[in-house]
Amino acid sequence: MSVEMNQPSPVLLIPKESQVLDRPRSILAVGLVDADHCYLNYLRDIGYLVEKQETTRGLHEQILANIPNVLLLDMDGLGDEAIAITHQLKENPLTYTMPILIVIGNRDLMKEIETLEAGAEDFVAKPFPSQVLAARIHTSMRRNIRLQVSNPLTGLPGAIHIEEQTTKRLEQNQPVAMCYVDLDNFKAFNDKYSYNRGDNVIRILATILNEGVVMFGRKGDFVGHIGGDDFIMITDYAFVEDICKYVTSSFDMLIPFQYEEDDMNRGYIVSVNRQGVLMQFPLMTVSIGVVTNQHRKVNNYLLMTELAAEMKQYAKTVSNNVLPRRSIYRIDQRAI
Template identity: 25%
Template sequence: MGKARLLIVEDDPDISNMLRIYFTAQGYDVDTALRGMDGVEKTRHVMPHLIILDIMLPDVDGYEVCRIMRTNTRTSHIPVIFLTQKDERSDKLKGLELGADNYITKPFDIEELKLYVQNALARSERESLTDPQSGLPAGRLIEDQLRRVIRDKGWSFLDIRINAFEPFKDVYGFIAANDVLRFTAMLLGEVVDELGSDADFIGHAGGDNFVIISSDQTAPMIKQRLKSRFSEEVQTHYNFMDREQGFVQFTDKNSEAQQAPLMTLGVGLVSPSTHMFSDIREITELAAEERRLDSSNIA
């Protein structure tokens, strides 16, 4: 995977800075928060792959932060390691009951904490819980959400793909392409925060393919807002010349010069009010077909 993102929620600046410096040197992308709700807010903007969470915080305690994470569909999958001065058995059990992945007490061995972090991230990747680039829920978690909603009413499933992503990657390289994937994940979160609810689900099916599960009422608005904002904001990932001419030039597998349009989003939307589903595979297949039709209608 690329650089894993860690969020350290710790109100002691000395400990927070020490952990930030140490894990940055280990090759992680590290962000910090001194207050519990600041940490919750940061997960709304950039999804971390793992959270190191102190229990004694100045606003709400770490237990409450973990509870908020676990009850929010979009953050329930993030591994949490508690870091605390409390070493009572009851405190540890409380943290584990809330869904924490591990519990380490102060003063702690930094090498031991590093192993906890590595193991939690490896388990998450091995079990296809999160996408290594975006940190969003991936394969198994997407399937679990679809199994949960398929017998319900009032939901919609959006299959989202970045059109002309591969030509962009060929011209600009994989680092720029990964930046586009992270931008897209952030955009999905912002639009769902604006128009949807905490119960909405955002996933990364792999590569340039994302999904959203929302309500019947808000899904069409989410679709339109995503498409319009993406088309406008993705242009900052191109150089001036490509933006001005409205396309990129690339060489295909036959070594012939080709032109590809600037990236857009293709979005397929299906729901029980418009389609009949016998299993979750039909949901994804029909949504993919709707997405292909949506992409073909782009001028």
Template identity: 30%
Template sequence: MGSRSARPPAPEVEPAGDRPDVILVVDDDEDIARFVEFNLRLHGFEVLHAGDGQEALDMIEQHRPDLAVVDLMMPRIDGLELTRRLRANPITSALPVIMLTAKGMTVDKVHGLSAGADDYLVKPFDTAELVARVSSTLRRNKEFREVSPLTGLPGNSRIRREISDRVRSGVDYAVGYIDIDRFKSVNDRYGFVRGDEFISALARSLHRAVVAIGLPPAFLGHVGGDDFVIVCAPEQIRPLTSRSVVDFEKSADTLYDPTDRERGFVELKDRRGNIRRAALVTLSIGVSLSDARKRFTDPLDAIAVASEMKTVAKSQPGSYVAVDRRRADGV
């Protein structure tokens, strides 16, 4: 399957270990918030407080906390909606969330976990349980949900676990391996800061495509650099990649200087001082399918085939999606 672009061919972040973990407490009850804050500070955490979900979103954007303790019932944006929004944003999708509920009913726990909460606490709770839940959730997050500091997306270990989960469930799945063509030309022309903007733009485009295709939920991970991985149902791969290509190329155009954008290429000097042209960036996407034709049981095999197909895609002009159609016998 190919998806060609209309583009013609060309003629410092502070280390987490250097500071205490930052906990955001989101609760409109001042007494509860002060109780939680006091006890967390006693155990060495730095604590921020937001009175509702809207204020929390603003604070998260500014301060990037390590974990959020979120009350279920709040005005404006409640805990469930806040958690859903955090999970829907690639920058905050991996932020661990502990949900607080005063009811203790099973349905509230289920709703909280379904929205994406990592754990829950039932009010009233004691200090030891609060600190234990926060500490264990942070530890799990650091061990199992490592994320890219640039995009906030989960990395290699989480990607492998996602594929392993699908293998165990027995469902058909597709793995898409994506990178930016001629990304080096962006770094060489504009520098690494602008290059990071292209990577962030791709993360946002992929995320918007994932949201748009709906259920079953697709998974998005960031391998590193300009390499991303999508894991989804086989029938989702075509609409997902098509949307991503169109969205990303539109976003990338805005990141070029006007002169380069209008002429459709950038000029670069090689080591000998010669001028060469590099076309505007496009996407190469390789796809492996685990279905009746070929069943992958090892996540690394699925990723390796997707990477192989990405190489095939790079041999084609413009943005291109190459899907492995071979059967298990190699035919």
């Protein structure tokens, strides 16, 4: 959708005070020209942390290093690059939910349609009052939160998007592998080392999962975060082995360094279980249960999640009986 205004930016529609943020949010503006500074200055005045970049050089890496709350792209300055950037970011699990707004002066219907189909949330047509741009940005962020499409800790898509994307692939008879990922002995780590360090482990796992899907999966595969230490990866079953091997080996290599040296060297920590009994807990591992539509017809999301959860529990059981302890994945090979 677009808003086309005939009045210049300084026209005041509503008091500035009504748009002031309750806490700072970050905006990365790319390709905007000097004449657009009045818009950016207004956003700064109401509490946005605005960073401006003239070109797209190194943009993808910059965004992944520090994902902004909103990305603002100028179609006039970027042209087809705005479409390519939007496509690229909307296909990455880490940036899928980041709102992208397009600012445009020279109207081009086909370009607008292409960019919206690539995943941009909104258009704003120049010239416009600064308050209109601020309102559009506010609305995009509220929509993101209201739909609960992303997990606040990792920024990964949540349950709604996982169901939507899985259902779409099943209905189109695409080859699908759902990987249910869960941590072992995570609660004991949290209890001993604090939730802050536990949150860091969750972020590390999210990064490893995303790397595995991006490096070994296909275009459009994604990682979702159900909540806590539960994640879902959706990929083509042709790539699932390589992804799971990368995730389990990377996790086992990196995670011991989240422990204090004495605990890491011992290979376990001493903590209380759910019944309050003091006991030894091995270092964390990750268990992955995988279900596919390769050997059986799986025609709905609910069945696929039930089977994946079942395989995840089986993987955890196998992991508990493997010495030395290591991360495990198991793929359902049953035909019925």
